[in-house]
Amino acid sequence: MITLFCLYLILIKPCHLRQKEKWRILESFDYAHRGFFNEECPENSIKAFQRAIDYGYGIELDVQMTKDEQLVVFHDQSLKRMCKINSELIHLTFEQLLQYPLKQSQQRIPLLKEVLQLVNGQVPLIIEIKKEGDPIRTLKETLVLLDMYPGMYVIESFHPGVVYWLKKNRPEIIRGQLSENHYKNENLPWILRFVLTNFLTNGFTKPDFIAMDIHCQNFFTYRIMNALFRFKKVGWTIRSEEEYVFQKHRMDCIIFDSMNPKEGNYDCILQKQKTNCKRKDSSELYNNRKCEN
Numbered sequence: 001m002i003t004l005f006c007l008y009l010i011l012i013k014p015c016h017l018r019q020k021e022k023w024r025i026l027e028s029f030d031y032a033h034r035g036f037f038n039e040e041c042p043e044n045s046i047k048a049f050q051r052a053i054d055y056g057y058g059i060e061l062d063v064q065m066t067k068d069e070q071l072v073v074f075h076d077q078s079l080k081r082m083c084k085i086n087s088e089l090i091h092l093t094f095e096q097l098l099q100y101p102l103k104q105s106q107q108r109i110p111l112l113k114e115v116l117q118l119v120n121g122q123v124p125l126i127i128e129i130k131k132e133g134d135p136i137r138t139l140k141e142t143l144v145l146l147d148m149y150p151g152m153y154v155i156e157s158f159h160p161g162v163v164y165w166l167k168k169n170r171p172e173i174i175r176g177q178l179s180e181n182h183y184k185n186e187n188l189p190w191i192l193r194f195v196l197t198n199f200l201t202n203g204f205t206k207p208d209f210i211a212m213d214i215h216c217q218n219f220f221t222y223r224i225m226n227a228l229f230r231f232k233k234v235g236w237t238i239r240s241e242e243e244y245v246f247q248k249h250r251m252d253c254i255i256f257d258s259m260n261p262k263e264g265n266y267d268c269i270l271q272k273q274k275t276n277c278k279r280k281d282s283s284e285l286y287n288n289r290k291c292e293n
Contacts, residue, residue: 012199012221014231015206019174023232025152026253029058031126033237033257034075042082042102044073046110049118055262058123060255063112064130065138070094071112071145077132090133113145121151126234126255128178131159139165156211160201167206176234177207181216199225209234211255214247
C-alpha cells in the first residue's frame with residue numbers, strides 16, 4: 001500500500017514553481033472569461049475583448065481550427081448556442097462561419113490573429129487549446145502566431161497531450177492543466193474519466209498551474225495536491241461577488257464572468273474576512289478603495 005501511495009503521489013505531482021517574475025505580473029490581473037462579455041458584447045468576440053482591455057482585465061479565450069485550417073476564437077464544439085446553427089465548427093470553413101452572427105449581434109467569430117492584433121500585449125492572455133479536432137495541430141499553428149506576439153500569455157488545455165507537448169518541445173511557455181469533474185462526461189471511457197479527474201497525468205506533463213472548476217475543489221486528489229505540493233492555482237469560473245471573495249485569497253488567478261470585480265469593495269471584504277462593507281459607486285471605489293462600516 002505504501003508503494004502504491006508513493007506511485008500515486010509521483011503521478012499527481014505538478015511542476016514546481018517556475019518563472020516567478022512572470023507570475024507576479026500574471027497574478028496582478030483578474031481574467032475575463034471569453035472576454036468581458038455582456039448582452040451587447042458576445043463572448044469571444046472582438047467587442048468583448050476590447051471591453052476587457054478598456055477595464056484593465058486579462059483575457060481568457062479559446063482556440064480551435066476550422067475545416068480550412070484557420071485558427072478561430074470560439075468555445076463550443078457546436079454553433080447552436082452562440083449562432084443558432086446546428087453545425088460543428090470543425091466541419092465549416094472560416095468563410096462559412098462569417099455568415100453567422102454571434103448571439104444575433106453584429107459580431108462574428110474572430111480569427112486568432114485578429115484578436116492578437118487587437119490585444120497587442122496590453123493585457124495578459126490565458127489561451128485554451130480546445131480538444132476538438134486535432135489539438136496538437138491547433139497548438140502548433142497557434143504557436144506560429146504567438147512566436148510573433150509581443151504580449152504575455154500562458155497556454156492551458158483539458159487535453160493532457162497538449163500540456164505534454166509543451167513540456168517536451170516548448171518548456172519556456174507556462175503551461176496549465178484544465179480540470180473539472182470528468183466523471184459526468186459519459187462520452188469518455190470510465191478509466192479515462194478516473195485518470196483525468198484525479199490528475200494522474202501530472203507526473204508526465206508537469207503543468208505549471210492547475211485551472212480548476214471552483215465547484216470541484218473538494219475532490220480528494222486536488223486537496224492532496226494542494227496540501228503537499230507547490231503549484232499555481234487558477235479558479236474558474238467566478239460568477240458572483242460571494243464566489244469572488246471566497247476564492248480570491250485561495251487562488252493565484254481568478255477567471256470570472258457575469259460580474260464586474262471592480263464594482264465591489266472587495267479589498268475591504270478580504271481584509272475583514274466578512275461581508276459587512278457597504279457597496280459604493282464603482283468609479284469612486286476604483287479610485288479610492290475605501291470602506292464604510
